[in-house]
Amino acid sequence: MSALLAMTAPLLIGAVMLWAALQGVDLYEAMLAGAKKGLQLTSEILPALLVLFPALWLLRASGLPGLLGQGLAPLLSALGVPTETGLLMLLRPISGSAALGAAAEIIGRCGPDSLPGRTAAVMLGSSETTFYVVAVYFAAAGVRHSRWAIPAALCADLVCFLSSAWICRLLWG
Amino acid sequence: MLAFILLAIYLISVLCAPLLGTAEAAGAAVLEGAEEAVRFCLGICGAICLWSAVLELLERGGLAGALAGLLRPVLRRLFPRAAADREILSALTENVSANLLGLGNAATPAGIRAARGMARQSGGQPSDELCRLVVLNTASLQLLPSTIAAVRASAGAASAFDILPAVWFSSLCSVSAGLLATSLLRRLWP
Numbered sequence: 001m002s003a004l005l006a007m008t009a010p011l012l013i014g015a016v017m018l019w020a021a022l023q024g025v026d027l028y029e030a031m032l033a034g035a036k037k038g039l040q041l042t043s044e045i046l047p048a049l050l051v052l053f054p055a056l057w058l059l060r061a062s063g064l065p066g067l068l069g070q071g072l073a074p075l076l077s078a079l080g081v082p083t084e085t086g087l088l089m090l091l092r093p094i095s096g097s098a099a100l101g102a103a104a105e106i107i108g109r110c111g112p113d114s115l116p117g118r119t120a121a122v123m124l125g126s127s128e129t130t131f132y133v134v135a136v137y138f139a140a141a142g143v144r145h146s147r148w149a150i151p152a153a154l155c156a157d158l159v160c161f162l163s164s165a166w167i168c169r170l171l172w173g
Numbered sequence: 174m175l176a177f178i179l180l181a182i183y184l185i186s187v188l189c190a191p192l193l194g195t196a197e198a199a200g201a202a203v204l205e206g207a208e209e210a211v212r213f214c215l216g217i218c219g220a221i222c223l224w225s226a227v228l229e230l231l232e233r234g235g236l237a238g239a240l241a242g243l244l245r246p247v248l249r250r251l252f253p254r255a256a257a258d259r260e261i262l263s264a265l266t267e268n269v270s271a272n273l274l275g276l277g278n279a280a281t282p283a284g285i286r287a288a289r290g291m292a293r294q295s296g297g298q299p300s301d302e303l304c305r306l307v308v309l310n311t312a313s314l315q316l317l318p319s320t321i322a323a324v325r326a327s328a329g330a331a332s333a334f335d336i337l338p339a340v341w342f343s344s345l346c347s348v349s350a351g352l353l354a355t356s357l358l359r360r361l362w363p
Contacts, residue, residue, distance in 0.1 A: 020234040108209075125344075133307065147304055152304070153308050160346065164339065
């Protein structure tokens with residue numbers, strides 16, 4: 001079982017390649033095109049992170065998050081949420097790249113296999129940039145009022161953060 | 174919004190650092206952050222490209238179409254009015270199956286087509302179904318969160334994908350909460 005889990009990536013890629021070959025896809029050409037899209041995606045992330053990381057690093061170095069964390073820590077730890085993820089939860093609904101930056105910072109600082117590192121990864125992987133999605137969809141549909149869409153979506157985000165923290169504590173705490 | 178947050182972070186940090194005695198660390202931090210941004214992007218670039226290549230295979234092989242068959246009955250229940258329109262139903266299934274596969278580039282245009290169709294049906298009013306579609310798209314449905322797995326791999330995780338069960342569980346909780354909230358709030362917001 002552990003050998004299977006360790007081989008997730010090659011097994012998955014192999015299975016997809018076999019399946020695509022059976023569907024008559026030109027494997028090499030398709031994968032080249034996909035890799036090119038990946039490069040494009042990275043080059044779109046980089047400028048945003050170049051602007052965001054210095055600000056995040058400055059904020060962290062100023063010592064303010066530590067101070068705020070001490071204030072918020074009782075509430076977060078009462079809810080079972082790692083205190084390190086406070087900033088990530090605030091940024092997540094607003095900006096995808098800022099949230100990715102904040103999660104990367106937690107994963108780098110605490111380690112990818114630590115509880116805060118894992119919780120940050122699960123939070124990021126199971127949520128979306130709420131305000132961006134709401135804005136894009138309503139604007140594209142030409143509808144002005146979003147009614148209860150934002151409260152309902154934020155409610156889903158809150159549940160997502162709490163359930164991420166709890167499942168990680170259960171599995172790896 | 175983000176511009177305001179950035180400005181606030183700079184101003185607050187610059188004011189607080191001397192008071193908290195961290196002026197030196199704060200002075201060095203900005204350039205460290207910029208360096209780290211480049212290092213980080215180089216670190217995840219390889220994994221992101223590899224997963225994009227795999228996703229391209231799924232897309233060209235037509236997995237989204239196969240998934241659509243499975244999704245249609247569920248979508249008929251969630252969006253009875255929109256599902257009556259053939260064109261909107263196909264945009265909806267395309268949107269949800271692309272989301273599941275993590276094909277963000279394909280999901281958004283399909284979702285927008287569905288949203289436009291729904292707005293047409295309701296005469297430009299924010300119908301219940303339009304709001305439900307948006308809430309469904311704000312709760313992530315992704316089966317394979319490849320970007321965050323790439324971040325974990327580049328940070329030296331023992332097994333970058335071992336968080337998958339937790340991600341699925343949490344996505345499921347959040348989608349359920351979103352749908353529950355829509356059916357409750359619908360009554361409060363005429």
